[in-house]
Amino acid sequence: MTGSITIALDAMGGDDGPRTVIGGAAIALHRRPDMRFVMFGEEAAVRPLLDAHPEVDKASTFHHCDITVRMDDKPSQALRRGRRHSSMWKAIEAVKTGEADVCVSAGNTGALMAMAKVCLHTLADIDRPAIAAIWPTMRGESVVLDVGATIGADSKLLVDFAVMGGAMVRALYGIERPTVGLLNIGVEEVKGLEEVRAAGRMMREHDMKSIDYRGFVEGDDVGRGTVDVVVTEGFSGNIALKMAEGTARQIGEYLRSAMRRTWMSRLGYLLARSAFEHLREKMDPSNSNGGIFLGLNGIVIKSHGGTDADGFASAVELGYDMVRSSLLQKIVNDLNRFHTSDVPAVPAEQ
Template sequence: MPQKVRIALDAMGGDVGAPVVIPGAAISLTRHPDTEFLLFGDRAVIDAELAKQPALKAVSRVVHTDVVVNMHDKPSQALRRGRKNSSMWLAIEAVKKGEADVAISAGNTGALAAMARFCLRMLPGIDRPALAAIWPTTRGDSVVLDLGATIGGDAQHLVTLAVLGSAMASVLFGLERPTVGLLNIGVEEIKGHEEIREAAELLRSMNLPQLNYIGFVEGDGIGKGLADVIVSEGFCGNIALKAAEGTARQISEFLREALSRRWLSKIGYLLARPAFKALRDKLDPNKSNGSVVLGLNGIVVKSHGGTDADGFAYAVDVGYEMARYDLLNKINQMLKRDGGTLVQASATQEAVT
């Protein structure tokens, strides 16, 4: 019988906390019964929610703390005030101690990235974490990173992101050599910042065995599914994510208004309800919830802070998949292949500059 996947949850994280986290974990448990949970937070609040979820309660252990990282806390504040005993820190620390395979939080993104980096440390050759998420496209799903863990980055950093994203795509999609594109303002080689052009030269010249670099991809190419992995530094990546989520909500609202104006529209909606449900499902950001903090010596997943229980369940699903199919080992294998991918990239960049 396969070993259980052990998941540590920051039960107090997010806009709502335990009333979303606990039922979300219960939903994911129905899909992945080989899961055990460590729940960190206010025991009274957690126990009240667990009483409604007997199946989850049977496979969970609660660790009490009344310290919570607030959504508006600066990362430095969170590290100082909640580093040793907040629900977020304790969930991450459980991974470090080997008590859990993955930590999941819907809490403050900056605090989560800072705490995870401080507690788990970075993998050799990687100096900064990155947020990577599954992005639905017209051709299936893609992995997009960095979605805002850090801002800016030189060519070396972008090459690192390409390697990390390829490892995640390999785990999720079963691909030997995922295609990789660099997000840019145009597909021509002369366009974009110097760092992006240098990263493109590196990826072309290195011809890495674990990924297939295909060139620049414009913003509209993400939704078209032009590459299995789209790489961007965190500032542009976060803007792209928020713009896509906002557009999805806007389209849904436009459809709702248009279909409620006239009785003929309402009749048409009733006839086409299955098609509209399929569209709504495609546009639902909750179904793409769960960003992996890549580059750490451990697996950490960030959920949207404002998600509902169904959305949090998808984040738990992502954590389960990353742990069950050994994302960390996959990344380590890629970093060590051919004498060290990142060492080679650094030497090549120095020669170029």
């Protein structure tokens, strides 16, 4: 793909709304100058910010929308109130019409997913979409999906998640045949959920061309970076994600209070300040901010609602990079390759 890339932005999404979105767009534009924006939101709120960032204004087409989806709207409410007319819907729709290549919103996750499903529909072979997260690991980064779109995926859907996650790793990091693990409890054959075991048998029996299936992984393998793609259904995946975030915050808190204990430790902290800043950066969620909705006819990126402009910029750049490396085309190709080859029936357990 050459030429400029257009990002559809829901200017009203996020706890802090337009200020974070326009500020983030400015940062992203500075780093990827051939980016363009289609922006949707309330003119009164957005216009002054565009005036304050003329470079963003110049790269943008702005459309006024009366309706803003609230952060606490239930998905059904959001659809009722905001279908066709909200800034969120319009940003998604811009991907459908081809006006934009990718949509980024920091709005309410449930509403965004519900609208994305209604507006874009799922890909032909996919029953339900997934949210993929980019996970910092000891080895680099992995992709974990689903972190909260579906509850209780069957074995076929788990295999589709594996294929889509593999395509995403290929698009992001250029790894030709990414390694894949199924999140389970215990690595022995006998353990874990039946759907997970069946998905494992399917991938082992089937000659998976686009991915290298490595078996079951456990919760502590995620941070270790044992595999490039970790596949799970959305209930456990969401708990895993929140648990990792919570633990990181908890340890940060311990660390801060430990460093304040004595004057020696305070002095040590001052001397080691650059190291702590390096650590903070590594642990900063805004560096890998953004869940990617996979399995739809279009790419939608969900940025954390509570992010700042830097975090929003990461989400925008992630969207840009995904389009640049033809993520959607890769997913469609891999799914086709998988679904048109001889998919064996799930073999009976020994």
